[in-house]
Amino acid sequence: MSNLLSIGKTGLMAAQTGIATTGHNITNATVPGYSRQGIVQSTTPPIAQGVGYIGTGTEVAQIKRYYDNFLNTQLLNAQANQGSVDAYLGQISQIDNMLSDSTIGLSPALQDFFKGVQTANSTPSLQAARESMLSSSQTLTGRFHEVSGRLTELQSGVNSSIASTVNSINAYSTQIADLNTKIAAATADPLNPPNDLLDQRDQLIRELNQQVKVTVLPGENNMLNVSIGSGQPLVVGVSSMELASTTSPTDPNRTVVAYQTPGRQSVLPDDTFSGGALGGLIAFRNETLDRVQNQVGQIAAGLADAFNDQHRLGQDLNGELGGDFFKPIKAYVGYDTRNSPLSTAKVEATITDASKLTAADYNVTFDGSNYNFERADGVAVTPSSVAPGTPTEIDGVTYNFTGDGQQGDRFQVRPTYQAAADITVAITDYKKIALAAPISTSVPSSNKGNGTISAGVVDATxxxxxxxxxxxxxxxxxxxxxxxxRTIDGFPPGTTVTIKQPNGTENTYVDGDTIPYTEGATISFNGASFVLAGAPKDGDTFTIGPNTSGVGDSRNGVLLAGLQTKNILNNGSGTFQGGYAATVNYVGNKTREMQVGSASATTAVNQARASQQSVSGVNLDEEAADLLRYQQAYQAAGKVMQIAGQLFDTLLQIGN
Structure with missing residues (x-):
């Protein structure tokens, strides 16, 4: 009888455990990260009898957690990608909306600026026309400042988001380490871990993974180790490490992520963060925000430099050579805060050639003898090494290093990073606008032949x-x-004369040389050039000299207006408006790419979650069926015990 009672009792307890586990599944079905649990039963050891072994009942061997690590890893990867793409899309959409807004776009302002130049050219002697040109110039620089200010706001927003994300990562790391401690303490038997604590930890890891892509490896006593990037640990057993958001060593307006160790911070490379919201923010900043800032700055710096170069070759209403129309723009130089305190090195970097200017950043290091240049995008730099005290032009920027540098000094040079914010009109007096050419030519009426001379132009020399x-x-x-x-003479003593033939052949002549006359050839001396043509007669003369009455002259103004359609940027392959259009097009295409990527990432996450939930998710219909099954088992086990009791009573009655 006792054996039968024991069998019923074990069945009763097993069914009771099954009912409790099923009820636990039902009540936690909507809890994020909860994994379905189920009981695993086994038979208890039988008793040997003469006729064989008689069973003694059942026992619950394990409360099983339905979990598939492969499917969970797939979900983690999909969520990390989704977090990155969505963070990127949220930021780039703001730039796309800004650049596509005609009220703050640069293209209309550029068109109005050159329209103002053309208006001044039509009536160069009128004050109103020149002041209108100055007004359109101020409008253009104001538009550059507005775009730059909006991009700076986005930069600040990214900085804040990075700092907030880093704080979240640290909070998750601490909680995961605490759960590791609790799980290790509760794991008396590795085969029977605390399932609910495991679920809580996995959910925290998923949430952490949406902030930054993580790698998870098993540890002792059911603990997990969590790392990022190329193996930088965040959680090791019961200990958690911390990240820190800090100021870039070369840019006080840029937030970077550092690895926090006792007593120091080590700045992590940006490529450490390849996924999650943090990875998306950093990728957006490096790939799009920096690029747009640099390219808009390239347009501003290129316009200022090219316009100044041509304006200096003109003559203003006072009869003087033109000065800078825009204030010269200097490149941004970031001095690394980790440089030796003994270093007194100074870097002066001024934009001097719009055509060679790039939208790239440069890393500069001092080896004790020379300053070595590397472009951030990996493109080779020529020259790649500059000696201190020797002004050198690299990619349209002239560098001059002074002071005493220390070996290992580092600098970051961003030629166009702040150009859009720095561009400023240098002229406030309309009389200083140099629309006229500084030279004029004439043909005396006393000439006998039909020779002609062109109006003449000048170059920088x-x-x-x-x-x-x-x-x-x-x-x-x-x-x-x-x-x-046929020959020509009369050039100032000591000058060098260059004759460029119509076929492109050039010849140079000095004092005492006989200079032949070729119809249509370009003649240059002391920076002035003109063309003689026609058939002059012996003794005919041509005059070239200062433009003493250039009030109504707009020859230099025409050349200034021509800069609108001239290929100046990127080694003479693009116009200013073309460069801006290329930037708008890049942002638009990248935004569409992120939109498609976001939709794809959402689908991937849904599919991965569905696969993971097919194993770990709670199905209420199945749980209801299990509840009925365990209820029937409980009732049946109770019936076994009832019958055992009745049999025992019968035996007692027989004995009486």
Whole structure:
């Protein structure tokens, strides 16, 4: 009888455990991260009898947690990618909306600016036309400042988001380490771990993984070790490490992530964070925000430099050579805060050639003798090494290193990073606008032939040796029948004359040389150039000299207006408006890419979650069926005990 009672009792207890476990599943079905549990039964050891072994009942061997590590890893990867793409999309959408807004876009302002130049060219002597040109210039620089300010706001927003995300990561790491401690203490038998604590830890890891992509490895006593990037640990057993958001060593306006160790912080490379919201924020900043800031700055710096170069070759209403129309723009130089305190090195970097200017950043290191350059995008730099005290131009920026540098000093140079914020109109007096050309040419009416001279142009070298008095060029031909005897002279003593033939051939002549006359050739000296054409007669002269009455002249203004359609940027392959259009197009395409990526990532997460839930999820219909099954088992086990009791009573009655 006792054996039968024991069998019924074990069945009763097993069914009771099954009912409790099923009820636990039902009540936790909506708890995030909960994994379905179930009982695993086994038979108790039988008793040997003469006729064989008689069973003694059942026992619950394990409360099983339905969990598949492969499916969980798939879900983690999908969620990390989704977190990254969504963070990227949320940021780039703001730039896309800004650039596509015609009220703050640069293209209309650029068009209005050059329209103002053309208006001034039509009536160069009128004050109103020149002041209108100044007004459109101020509007353009204001638009650059507005776009730059909006991008700076986005930069600050990214900084705040990075700091907030790092705080969340640290909080998750601490909680996971605490759960590791509790799980290890509760794991007396590795085969029977505390399932609910495991679920809580896995849910925290999923949430952490949405902030930064993690790698999870098993440890002792059912603990898990969590790391990021190339193996930087966040959780090791019962200990948690901390990340820190700190200021970039080379840019006080940029937040970076550092690994916190006792007594120091080590800045982590940006490529450490390849997924999660943190990875998406950093990728957005590096791939899009920096690029847009640099490219908009390239347009601003390129416009200022090219316009200044041409403006300096003109003549203003006061009869003086033009100065800078825009204030010269200097490159941003970030001095690494980790440089030696003994270093007194200073870097002056000024944009000097718009055509060679790039939208790239540069890393500079001092090896004790020279400053070595590397482009951040990996493109080779020529020259790649600069000696201190030697002004050198690299990619349109002229560098001059002064002071005493220390070996290992580091700098970050961003030529166009702040150019859009720095561009400023240098001229406030309309009379200082140099629309006229500084030289003029003429043909005396006394000439006998039909020779002509072009209006004349100047180049950058003219500024150093401007004409102060007219120069008379005389034509000679000793034999009227022989074109080979045609020559010209009258150039200022000590000057070098260059003759460029229509076919492109150039010849240089100095004092004492006989200079032949070729119809249509370009003649240059002291930075001034003109073309003689036609058939002059012996003794005919041509005059080139200062433009003494250039009030109504707009020849230099026409050249300034021509900069709108001239290929200047990127080694003479793009216009200013073309460069801006390329930036808008890049942002638009990247935004669409992120939108498609976000939809794809959402689908991937849903599929991975569905696969994971097919194993770990609670199905209420199944649980209801299990509840009925265990209820019937409980009732049946009770019936066994009831019958055992009745049999025992019968035996007692027989004995009486």
């Amino acid at each position: 003219y500024v150093d040796t401007p004409l102060t008095t007219p120069v008379t060029i005389a034509f000679h031909q000793t034999d009227p029948a022989d074109k080979n005897t």
